[in-house]
Amino acid sequence: MEHRLYDPRAYVAVRKKVIENARKLGHRSVVLVVTMARNYNDKDIGKIIDFAVENRDVVRWINIQPVAFAGRAKEYSPEEIRQFRITIPDVINEIETQTGGKISKWDWRPVNWPVALGKLVEAITGSPKPIFGNNPVCGASTFIYYDEDTKDILPITKVVDVDGFEKTVWDLHSKAVRGGGVWRGGIAAVETLKLLRYVKHKALGTYSLIS
Numbered sequence: 001m002e003h004r005l006y007d008p009r010a011y012v013a014v015r016k017k018v019i020e021n022a023r024k025l026g027h028r029s030v031v032l033v034v035t036m037a038r039n040y041n042d043k044d045i046g047k048i049i050d051f052a053v054e055n056r057d058v059v060r061w062i063n064i065q066p067v068a069f070a071g072r073a074k075e076y077s078p079e080e081i082r083q084f085r086i087t088i089p090d091v092i093n094e095i096e097t098q099t100g101g102k103i104s105k106w107d108w109r110p111v112n113w114p115v116a117l118g119k120l121v122e123a124i125t126g127s128p129k130p131i132f133g134n135n136p137v138c139g140a141s142t143f144i145y146y147d148e149d150t151k152d153i154l155p156i157t158k159v160v161d162v163d164g165f166e167k168t169v170w171d172l173h174s175k176a177v178r179g180g181g182v183w184r185g186g187i188a189a190v191e192t193l194k195l196l197r198y199v200k201h202k203a204l205g206t207y208s209l210i211s
Helices: 008-025 042-054 078-084 088-098 115-125 162-183 186-198
Strands: 030-036 059-066 144-147 152-155
Touching: 008 030, 030 042, 042 059, 042 088, 042 144, 059 088, 115 162, 115 186, 162 186
Parallel strands: 030 059
Antiparallel strands: 144 152
16 A cells, blocks of 8 residues: 555655744644545544644644545455545544543534524525535534643533534524514624523633523
8 A cells, every 4th residue: 555645754844844834924724634544544633633733823624534435446455445444433433532532522513513603694694605504424523622721622512502502593593584684783783692601611701691
């Protein structure tokens, strides 16, 4: 396999240079895109997350793509395919293991989770927004918050009650659709304040609103 898979060590200097240049240019939205394969680089996920955290001033996202054996897959034998194949649940389990449980399997949601927010913004503004309407089993995502006090990472589920947040967003969306232009006035501003009560991390404040 070595003649078909690049050696990641050869790209260390290049990656560091890219980060340095992004920092000099003031670029704040670098995405690390990783093609993941079992028995090849699946044991490096923890190090990749550490790298992103260390360079969080410019890195905003890690996009992990389990290797897909398509196109030139005929070059691989069935044994090789079985050796390198990895699934999304496999990646999530590896992340839980390699972060010592800081990012657990329960901290993930379908990639299309933000659909609720997009639909609410559409209803409030009256203009269409990008909607990630893919099948919920096509991917999983989570967000990480870095606590400057503890110098440690927290998954978004420890910072925000994401499930309660999503439910309320859908409820507000229904009200916005029914209320139309009238609801989009001052009512929208007041109603969306209800979302603050789902923040549960001390660094972001504690809110208690009456609904």
